[in-house]
Amino acid sequence: MALVRTENLSKVYNPDTVPVHALRDVSVTIEPGEFTSIVGPSGSGKTTLLNMIGGLDKPSSGKVFINGTDITGMKDSKLIDFRLRNIGFVFQHYNLIPVFTARENISFIMLLQNRDKKEMLSRADELLDKVGLGDRKDARPKEMSGGQQQRVAVARALASEPKFILADEPTANLDSSSAMNLLDIMSRMNKEQNVTFVFSTHDQRVIDRARRVITMVDGAVDSDERRENGNDNEKE
Amino acid sequence: MLTYFKLAWRNIWRNRRRTLITVSAIVFAVIAAVFMQSMNRGSHEMMLDNMVRFSTGYVQLQDYRYDDESSLDNSFYYDSSVRDRVLDADPNIDMILPRIETFMLAANGAATRGSILLGIDPEKEHRFNELENRLSKGRFIERDDAAVMLGEGLAERLQLTVGDTLVLIGRGRFGMSASGLYEIAGIVEFPIRDLNNQVVLLPLPEAQYLLSADDYITSLLIAPRSDRHTGSVAQSLNEAFADEELVAYTWAELLPELLELFEFDLAVPRLLTVVLYIVIGFGFFGTILTMTLERLREFGVLLSVGMKRGKLALVVFLETLFISIIGVLTGVVASWLIIYYFHRNPVELTGDAAQAVVDMGWDPILPMSFAADQFYTQGFFVFAIAMIVFLFPLLKIVKLNILEAARS
Numbered sequence: 001m002a003l004v005r006t007e008n009l010s011k012v013y014n015p016d017t018v019p020v021h022a023l024r025d026v027s028v029t030i031e032p033g034e035f036t037s038i039v040g041p042s043g044s045g046k047t048t049l050l051n052m053i054g055g056l057d058k059p060s061s062g063k064v065f066i067n068g069t070d071i072t073g074m075k076d077s078k079l080i081d082f083r084l085r086n087i088g089f090v091f092q093h094y095n096l097i098p099v100f101t102a103r104e105n106i107s108f109i110m111l112l113q114n115r116d117k118k119e120m121l122s123r124a125d126e127l128l129d130k131v132g133l134g135d136r137k138d139a140r141p142k143e144m145s146g147g148q149q150q151r152v153a154v155a156r157a158l159a160s161e162p163k164f165i166l167a168d169e170p171t172a173n174l175d176s177s178s179a180m181n182l183l184d185i186m187s188r189m190n191k192e193q194n195v196t197f198v199f200s201t202h203d204q205r206v207i208d209r210a211r212r213v214i215t216m217v218d219g220a221v222d223s224d225e226r227r228e229n230g231n232d233n234e235k236e
Numbered sequence: 237m238l239t240y241f242k243l244a245w246r247n248i249w250r251n252r253r254r255t256l257i258t259v260s261a262i263v264f265a266v267i268a269a270v271f272m273q274s275m276n277r278g279s280h281e282m283m284l285d286n287m288v289r290f291s292t293g294y295v296q297l298q299d300y301r302y303d304d305e306s307s308l309d310n311s312f313y314y315d316s317s318v319r320d321r322v323l324d325a326d327p328n329i330d331m332i333l334p335r336i337e338t339f340m341l342a343a344n345g346a347a348t349r350g351s352i353l354l355g356i357d358p359e360k361e362h363r364f365n366e367l368e369n370r371l372s373k374g375r376f377i378e379r380d381d382a383a384v385m386l387g388e389g390l391a392e393r394l395q396l397t398v399g400d401t402l403v404l405i406g407r408g409r410f411g412m413s414a415s416g417l418y419e420i421a422g423i424v425e426f427p428i429r430d431l432n433n434q435v436v437l438l439p440l441p442e443a444q445y446l447l448s449a450d451d452y453i454t455s456l457l458i459a460p461r462s463d464r465h466t467g468s469v470a471q472s473l474n475e476a477f478a479d480e481e482l483v484a485y486t487w488a489e490l491l492p493e494l495l496e497l498f499e500f501d502l503a504v505p506r507l508l509t510v511v512l513y514i515v516i517g518f519g520f521f522g523t524i525l526t527m528t529l530e531r532l533r534e535f536g537v538l539l540s541v542g543m544k545r546g547k548l549a550l551v552v553f554l555e556t557l558f559i560s561i562i563g564v565l566t567g568v569v570a571s572w573l574i575i576y577y578f579h580r581n582p583v584e585l586t587g588d589a590a591q592a593v594v595d596m597g598w599d600p601i602l603p604m605s606f607a608a609d610q611f612y613t614q615g616f617f618v619f620a621i622a623m624i625v626f627l628f629p630l631l632k633i634v635k636l637n638i639l640e641a642a643r644s
Contacts, residue, residue, distance in 0.1 A: 080544050083540070095537040108239065112541075112543055
């Protein structure tokens with residue numbers, strides 16, 4: 001069963017005044033373990049598609065299935081819970097909770113899942129070790145660099161053990177070395193733990209790493225390219 | 237739950253300056269509200285205290301006809317057995333003061349004035365209202381004296397002073413003629429203008445003799461151990477004397493016009509307090525509005541990653557709660573200290589204001605009430621305002637569009 005499947009997804013903003021077609025009849029399928037980039041120029045609909053897949057926005061028509069569950073008609077409260085259990089998010093601006101330490105930011109997601117406190121803390125520590133921030137557990141976001149914050153954001157996204165991670169322009173605010181480091185971590189997780197990543201990006205470094213590149217133009221899928229050696233470009 | 241508390245607590249200190257400004261606004265609001273109320277209530281308490289101590293008592297036992305017709309014919313028999321029954325009626329009775337009261341003409345030569353003759357037990361009166369401290373001239377009368385003390389105003393009007401003789405002419409019990417000449421032992425400055433201008437104080441036995449009313453009194457003033465026992469003491473007495481012609485009234489029943497005056501007098505301060513609350517409310521709303529709008533993006537992210545709206549609202553509620561509690565508690569403590577100081581050291585009025593107050597028979601001070609309820613009621617109102625203001629972020633969170641918030 002496909003992990004993500006969209007069926008004839010369309011989104012029209014301002015349908016009654018000046019209609020803007022953000023998505024036109026988009027049907028894509030993402031399988032478990034993919035490392036996929038959705039690319040395209042600004043306004044091509046890549047972020048809208050990502051929002052639809054993440055259940056953050058409702059389509060004007062069409063459907064989104066996550067692991068076989070249709071999320072398009074789900075009620076807001078149910079959808080929030082569904083996102084918590086199934087989807088991890090990494091944002092361009094990191095969006096960590098500023099008053100929490102790295103460890104608390106990661107634990108917080110598990111707290112929302114009502115997990116055991118001991119388990120939360122040990123998993124948070126484990127994830128911080130994985131993203132190379134084992135020594136920054138008690139640092140607050142403002143005490144960390146952008147790259148470090150984004151690594152914490154990746155760890156946070158993984159904390160809830162989601163089915164897949166949606167990353168919206170994750171490297172856009174990072175310098176080259178931090179971006180490469182982050183990509184290394186994500187591609188390693190993809191290869192070693194089969195974590196599914198879906199990116200929306202402009203960044204050529206991310207595109208180069210992707211094993212699948214979906215190109216959007218004017219709200220429609222222009223091309224869907226699969227590569228054999230995408231994230232094998234890891235610096236090791 | 238602890239994590240939500242931690243999150244809310246840390247959130248309020250993210251912008252320390254703004255939080256401190258908000259807390260300060262609440263603190264000053266509580267102080268201003270308490271101060272305003274304390275000042276109003278202080279003058280009322282002083283008026284009431286004077287009225288109760290020098291006129292009605294907290295509870296008064298009378299013949300049931302006396303309230304309608306304040307005549308000596310409606311006096312009642314009072315001896316040690318009645319006294320003992322009164323004292324046994326309620327354990328919260330602290331003191332009892334028998335009085336006989338009637339209208340008489342007071343004269344000095346050709347000058348005549350209507351006066352209120354009060355037959356009192358001097359020693360007990362002093363214990364109840366510190367009457368001796370109000371003596372401006374002469375000496376304090378004793379129980380066995382056949383001498384009077386006059387209110388200062390009456391003495392001035394009759395142009396009498398200590399050592400002079402006062403003529404009293406009137407009617408005794410059941411139409412008996414009552415007249416006498418009395419040496420003026422002292423002049424008393426009453427804190428109530430009407431009393432100051434009319435009262436003649438005579439020891440009770442002498443007054444009873446003058447009025448042909450041996451062992452009769454017109455009222456028995458009862459002082460409870462605490463003013464909060466006023467109602468229960470009156471009730472006990474009414475039960476104890478249910479089969480007789482005596483009835484107990486509280487001061488509020490005896491002075492309804494005074495209560496109405498207080499209510500009327502409080503109208504303007506209440507309006508000002510409402511205005512103050514509105515100002516507080518808008519000030520607080522401004523802060524919460526800024527805090528909320530600044531954090532819409534953060535709210536959107538938290539909802540995106542799976543935080544339920546209810547939990548998010550809880551965190552913001554806790555933030556409002558913490559700020560309100562800190563502000564209100566600090567405000568209550570600060571106002572308690574300030575009011576305590578002014579209660580113990582009242583501001584002394586000077587100039588025309590002081591003269592106006594003295595002319596009304598009061599002390600020239602700005603009395604402050606130290607009643608406990610004004611602290612927690614004002615604190616509660618400010619707290620309630622904060623909770624109402626919280627409805628704004630709550631509404632925002634409930635209606636928040638995640639994507640719009642994330643773009644903000």
